[in-house]
Amino acid sequence: MIKRSHLKSDFFKYIMVLMSGTVIAQIINLGLSIVINRVYNPEETAELEMFSRVMAVGAALATAKYELSLPIVKTTTHAYRLYLVGLRMIANITALSFIGVLIPLVWSKTPSGVLFYVLLPLGIGLTAFYNLGTNWGIREKLFSSISYSKVANSSFSGVMKILLGWLGFGYIGLIIGAISGLVVSNVWFLRDFFKARKAHNIGIKSPRNLLLAKQHTEFPRISLPHTLMDLGKDLLVAFMIMEFFTKDDLGYYGLSYRLLRMPLILAGLALSQVFFQRCSEKYNKGEDILPLISKALKVLVLISIVPFTFIFIFGGDIFAFVFSEKWRGAGEFSEIMAPWFLANFLVSPLSFLPIVIGKQREFFQIATIGTFVMILSVFVPAYIIKADVSTMLWAMSLSQVAYFLFVIFKIFQFVKQPKA
Numbered sequence: 001m002i003k004r005s006h007l008k009s010d011f012f013k014y015i016m017v018l019m020s021g022t023v024i025a026q027i028i029n030l031g032l033s034i035v036i037n038r039v040y041n042p043e044e045t046a047e048l049e050m051f052s053r054v055m056a057v058g059a060a061l062a063t064a065k066y067e068l069s070l071p072i073v074k075t076t077t078h079a080y081r082l083y084l085v086g087l088r089m090i091a092n093i094t095a096l097s098f099i100g101v102l103i104p105l106v107w108s109k110t111p112s113g114v115l116f117y118v119l120l121p122l123g124i125g126l127t128a129f130y131n132l133g134t135n136w137g138i139r140e141k142l143f144s145s146i147s148y149s150k151v152a153n154s155s156f157s158g159v160m161k162i163l164l165g166w167l168g169f170g171y172i173g174l175i176i177g178a179i180s181g182l183v184v185s186n187v188w189f190l191r192d193f194f195k196a197r198k199a200h201n202i203g204i205k206s207p208r209n210l211l212l213a214k215q216h217t218e219f220p221r222i223s224l225p226h227t228l229m230d231l232g233k234d235l236l237v238a239f240m241i242m243e244f245f246t247k248d249d250l251g252y253y254g255l256s257y258r259l260l261r262m263p264l265i266l267a268g269l270a271l272s273q274v275f276f277q278r279c280s281e282k283y284n285k286g287e288d289i290l291p292l293i294s295k296a297l298k299v300l301v302l303i304s305i306v307p308f309t310f311i312f313i314f315g316g317d318i319f320a321f322v323f324s325e326k327w328r329g330a331g332e333f334s335e336i337m338a339p340w341f342l343a344n345f346l347v348s349p350l351s352f353l354p355i356v357i358g359k360q361r362e363f364f365q366i367a368t369i370g371t372f373v374m375i376l377s378v379f380v381p382a383y384i385i386k387a388d389v390s391t392m393l394w395a396m397s398l399s400q401v402a403y404f405l406f407v408i409f410k411i412f413q414f415v416k417q418p419k420a
Helices: 010-039 042-063 076-100 102-107 111-139 143-166 171-200 207-214 218-244 247-260 262-284 290-323 325-350 360-384 389-415
Strands: none
Touching: 010 143, 010 247, 010 262, 010 290, 042 076, 042 111, 042 171, 042 218, 042 247, 042 325, 076 102, 076 111, 076 171, 076 207, 102 111, 111 143, 111 171, 111 262, 143 171, 218 247, 218 360, 218 389, 247 262, 247 290, 247 325, 262 290, 262 325, 290 325, 290 389, 325 389, 360 389
């Protein structure tokens, strides 16, 4: 039985604030996606999958992952200076990306193709600012802003996608909807920024900002390559599925991927954001964080085993019933991918620990191995063996289970080591 003192602790309070916003956002997202996936077909959603993956890579480049420094630097003034460094980088990369899309923009032969490339730089800038604002919110314990932002994103994005789909916009309606959600969700982070600017009164071009950034080069040197490798892997996998199989298969994969990540977003991400702040605080004070890690894993095992088992057994029928028969293939993909995402769910709150304990380099090496394993698990069955898409998915799913279990083992191993 949980003691009342535990329920009143900041840790549980922050989890509940984030969880409430995350749960509401995902319920809205799921409810609207039932309509969205009846309006759009798998081929159209495949275009959004490619757009989203390219946008995510660009957003990572736009901040060089300096946003990850915000919750862990020791003073708020230093965190704000790094926030300003991130904003300058976002402005520069967004401008460069507008230049970068000029060539494909000129060659685009349809209005949808033109909008695809015009919206890409805008999406990169908005996503990068969203990431920056989220981590500033974690630093300042502005968890209400994070929650409201998530709810606004899900609501506005979903409604816009449905409306534009009914109006016959095709796949570009999905992309415009996604961008619209980002615009609305960033309102809360923009408000938080103006409050911080008023409190600190530091110029965005202050030379001390860049000097401080040079003291934290582990983020562009280590965290950025790590993130780019993960996002690049997702982009490459999506491209290979579309190249070796069909665009419909990519649409099935994308829907399965999003819905299987929902438990991770509902609980794992909310827990990890609070977990990141609490572990950073305890570790900086020289306290043992191993009990906190063990508690997080136990909670995640208890809340994940039933839903993932249910998907593993009944995925095809569930997707056909909820999204219509044209999405049964996505449900069959989900059955195969369920073990992978169960393991991913368990690792999710631990993903920030390498930053906290200063083991980014070691985990970058581990992630490099995991990336190559995943790419090979797609390439070998699809290109070398000429297997069908189901066989390829089994190879990918089981290889990722083995990888995530290895990650958990290494995290415990590093945390048990004495602090240098």
